[in-house]
Amino acid sequence: MPIDLSRRHLLGGAALTLGALATEGLTAEANAATLQGALPASVDTVVIGGGLSGLVAARDVARAGRSVLVVEARDRVGGRLLNHQLTSGGTIEAGGAFIGPTQDHVAALAAELGVATFPEYVDGKNVYVSKLLGRQTYTGTVPPDPTILLDALLLLQTLNSWAAQLDVAAPWAHPRAAEWDATTLAAYIRTHSLNAAGITNLIRCWTQPGFGADPDQLSLLFVLHYIACSGNETTPGTFDRNADTAHGAQERRFVGGSQLLPLRLASQLGDHVALDAAVSQVDQLDSHAVVHTARGRVTCRRVIVAAPPPLVLDIVWNPGLPTARRQLLEQMRMGRLMKCDAVYPTPFWREAGLSGMGISDSGAVRAAFDNCVPSTGHGILLAFVGGATWAQYGTLSVDARRQAVLEGFARMFGKQALSPIDYTEHDWTHERWTRGAPVAVMGLGTLSTVGSSIRTPHGRVHWAGTETSTYWTGYMDGAVRAGQRAAAEVLT
Numbered sequence: 442m443p444i445d446l447s448r449r450h451l452l453g454g455a456a457l458t459l460g461a462l463a464t465e466g467l468t469a470e471a472n473a474a475t476l477q478g479a480l481p482a483s484v485d486t487v488v489i490g491g492g493l494s495g496l497v498a499a500r501d502v503a504r505a506g507r508s509v510l511v512v513e514a515r516d517r518v519g520g521r522l523l524n525h526q527l528t529s530g531g532t533i534e535a536g537g538a539f540i541g542p543t544q545d546h547v548a549a550l551a552a553e554l555g556v557a558t559f560p561e562y563v564d565g566k567n568v569y570v571s572k573l574l575g576r577q578t579y580t581g582t583v584p585p586d587p588t589i590l591l592d593a594l595l596l597l598q599t600l601n602s603w604a605a606q607l608d609v610a611a612p613w614a615h616p617r618a619a620e621w622d623a624t625t626l627a628a629y630i631r632t633h634s635l636n637a638a639g640i641t642n643l644i645r646c647w648t649q650p651g652f653g654a655d656p657d658q659l660s661l662l663f664v665l666h667y668i669a670c671s672g673n674e675t676t677p678g679t680f681d682r683n684a685d686t687a688h689g690a691q692e693r694r695f696v697g698g699s700q701l702l703p704l705r706l707a708s709q710l711g712d713h714v715a716l717d718a719a720v721s722q723v724d725q726l727d728s729h730a731v732v733h734t735a736r737g738r739v740t741c742r743r744v745i746v747a748a749p750p751p752l753v754l755d756i757v758w759n760p761g762l763p764t765a766r767r768q769l770l771e772q773m774r775m776g777r778l779m780k781c782d783a784v785y786p787t788p789f790w791r792e793a794g795l796s797g798m799g800i801s802d803s804g805a806v807r808a809a810f811d812n813c814v815p816s817t818g819h820g821i822l823l824a825f826v827g828g829a830t831w832a833q834y835g836t837l838s839v840d841a842r843r844q845a846v847l848e849g850f851a852r853m854f855g856k857q858a859l860s861p862i863d864y865t866e867h868d869w870t871h872e873r874w875t876r877g878a879p880v881a882v883m884g885l886g887t888l889s890t891v892g893s894s895i896r897t898p899h900g901r902v903h904w905a906g907t908e909t910s911t912y913w914t915g916y917m918d919g920a921v922r923a924g925q926r927a928a929a930e931v932l933t
């Protein structure tokens with residue numbers, strides 16, 4: 442039977458009255474609204490995964506008058522979006538947080554759901570810490586390090602000009618796709634730079650937070666595609682838009698935290714979301730599919746998969762996934778990333794004329810951001826600890842890592858950074874249903890050989906999730922776009 446989830450119903454009172462509640466209240470309310478009893482025997486579409494992408498897909502299917510059920514493995518929605526309530530007050534994000542220009546799809550969703558944004562603090566100078574040159578302040582994208590400046594400018598120019606040649610929907614079709622996919626970003630830098638070690642180390646400040654990986658783990662073609670995706674249909678992607686704060690992907694944040702988006706979507710979908718319903722098997726038969734979950738089986742006409750790529754391989758597929766699809770998933774690995782936040786009585790760096798943005802060529806804090814929230818006067822510094830830096834510091838005891846992170850902040854912003862009033866961290870490699878962050882990355886020879894299967898339906902099964910998006914793949918915007926595209930496939 443079709444479910445009554447008209448646009449009017451979806452935009453009804455629940456979302457509006459929930460607006461003023463904090464995340465914890467909203468989470469409890471969203472969870473309480475989800476399906477509590479037995480799963481329905483059959484629906485039109487089952488969506489596997491209640492992250493942003495799956496929830497958007499489900500909403501679009503429901504709006505078209507089709508019955509839908511989101512089956513989510515965790516006891517919460519949001520996947521890689523997770524708000525964290527600081528004991529010192531205020532809400533920060535343990536997962537995805539920033540939004541920027543050309544991310545129109547997530548921006549439109551946020552506006553519709555009544556989730557406002559605020560600009561990331563950018564006044565003042567950024568800080569660059571180098572073992573050779575010590576501490577310097579700067580503005581712009583590239584730090585003023587004469588040992589890498591020329592290499593950096595040439596590299597960024599090359600990456601931008603090659604990325605501009607790619608079709609974001611078919612990067613494998615470029616005449617040089619195989620060549621670019623046969624080399625890593627690190628190998629390219631090694632043979633095209635004066636100070637290869639210096640520039641490789643510097644660009645880690647971008648790859649470790651952005652991919653949870655290092656230049657030697659990333660295919661050049663994959664990186665070029667990621668840059669090409671950092672735009673929209675009318676504005677080509679560029680490195681700067683991906684990496685920058687002002688005018689870039691880190692330009693704004695959500696008031697109340699990004700998890701408000703999935704929580705409000707889940708509140709609207711109500712009992713069309715089932716939590717604690719990990720999917721273990723999908724059978725496709727002539728006339729229908731059967732999805733096996735931890736809460737029982739559901740028969741459906743179509744399935745949308747919105748789980749992170751490596752998690753899809755944990756599901757038993759009858760019939761099995763096509764070879765290209767399986768190989769693609771086997772070669773897509775989640776990055777290694779954690780976020781560490783330290784809270785101070787005030788944002789003391791601002792008084793010193795600093796933006797709170799910093800990069801370093803060593804230590805636990807390779808990239809730092811001002812992570813203050815408007816609702817408190819506290820200062821909050823955020824460190825991304827990813828890739829090889831995660832391997833070094835993510836495996837230490839919490840106390841040892843906390844000390845290393847605070848020392849990293851202190852090298853950038855001064856000794857006051859050593860005395861926070863609160864400290865918190867979240868390691869995504871420990872998350873059973875994500876297994877790493879922020880995105881699944883591709884190494885050598887994947888995108889050019891099996892990449893073209895990324896959106897190809899498998900019978901009744903359609904693919905969503907941010908990794909399947911053509912623009913802003915790996916980001917919230919990509920998750921929304923992919924959910925919308927998969928829903929449109931099912932509906933047609």
Ligand SMILES: Cc1cc2nc3c(=O)[nH]c(=O)nc-3n(C[C@H](O)[C@H](O)[C@H](O)COP(=O)(O)OP(=O)(O)OC[C@H]3O[C@@H](n4cnc5c(N)ncnc54)[C@H](O)[C@@H]3O)c2cc1C
Nearest residue numbers: 490492493494514520521537538539720874878907916917
């Ligand atoms: C630390 C970090 C920082 C980030 N920073 C940013 C940022 O600043 N800006 C930005 O735009 N993006 C950022 N991202 C990326 C962004 O969060 C993701 O692109 C987006 O949230 C992905 O949404 P999704 O729905 O595609 O996948 P997910 O959020 O991963 O959702 C997938 C869902 O599937 C569920 N699932 C998995 N397996 C099964 C199964 N077998 N059965 C049922 N359910 C299953 C999972 O539990 C999960 O809820 C960041 C991510 C992290 C982790």
